Structure formats: structure tokens, C-alpha cells
Amino acid sequence: QVQLVESGGGLVQPGGSLRLSCAxxxxxxxxxxxxxxxxxPGNERDLVATIGTGGGTxxxxxxxxxxxxxxxxxxxxxxxxxxxxxxxxxxYSCYYRSRAFTVYWGQGTQVIVSS
Numbered sequence: 001q002v003q004l005v006e007s008g009g010g011l012v013q014p015g016g017s018l019r020l021s022c023a024x025x026x027x028x029x030x031x032x033x034x035x036x037x038x039x040x041p042g043n044e045r046d047l048v049a050t051i052g053t054g055g056g057t058x059x060x061x062x063x064x065x066x067x068x069x070x071x072x073x074x075x076x077x078x079x080x081x082x083x084x085x086x087x088x089x090x091x092y093s094c095y096y097r098s099r100a101f102t103v104y105w106g107q108g109t110q111v112i113v114s115s
Contacts, residue, residue, distance in 0.1 A: 004096055017083075023075060033053075036069065038091065067082070
């Protein structure tokens with residue numbers, strides 16, 4: 001019903017920057033929440049940042065001051081990642097929640113922070 005396609009992942013050195021993008025298609029609610037979670041092998045998928053169509057955000061403490069979440073219209077979300085650390089290495093997955101609280105996930109994009 002809703003498809004999410006991420007882009008922008010890759011390899012970056014500590015202190016560098018990356019910008020992730022996610023485009024949603026299909027049956028998109030006029031009111032929704034989109035954002036990003038991340039996961040490493042053997043660990044739980046954790047919140048990075050989300051943003052609603054009204055502009056309200058939830059940001060993980062571990063990335064506050066370094067990451068910024070934004071969106072375009074009602075179907076695209078971005079994650080600007082600055083001052084990247086090795087601990088930020090993970091698969092980052094796009095998140096979409098409709099007004100009816102239906103949740104969809106993207107396939108995930110790999111971010112590797114290493115020298």
C-alpha cells in the first residue's frame with residue numbers, strides 16, 4: 001500500500017556528513033509521520049528522528065545537535081547527518097506511519113563511519 005525508497009547511504013570518515021532521503025509512494029495519508037530508525041546486527045532497531053506533517057519532531061538524544069530531520073510535502077523525508085561518529089554505523093531504515101497508525105518500513109540503507 002505504501003512503498004518507501006531510501007537513498008544516500010555510504011562510507012564516510014569520522015567527522016564527515018551524509019544526507020539520507022526517503023520517498024514514499026502509494027496510498028499516502030494527508031497527515032502522517034515519517035522519519036528514520038537504525039539497527040546494527042543483534043540489536044534492536046532504535047529511533048533516530050521522526051517528523052510529522054505538522055512539523056513536530058522526535059530526536060534521539062544520541063544524535064541531537066548533529067542530525068537534522070526535515071520533510072518535503074507529505075511524502076518525502078530527509079536526514080542530514082553531520083559530525084558522524086563510528087557509533088553511528090548502522091542500517092538506517094525509513095519509517096512511515098499513517099494517520100490511522102499503520103506503519104511501513106523501507107528496505108534500509110547502510111551507513112558506515114570509519115577511517
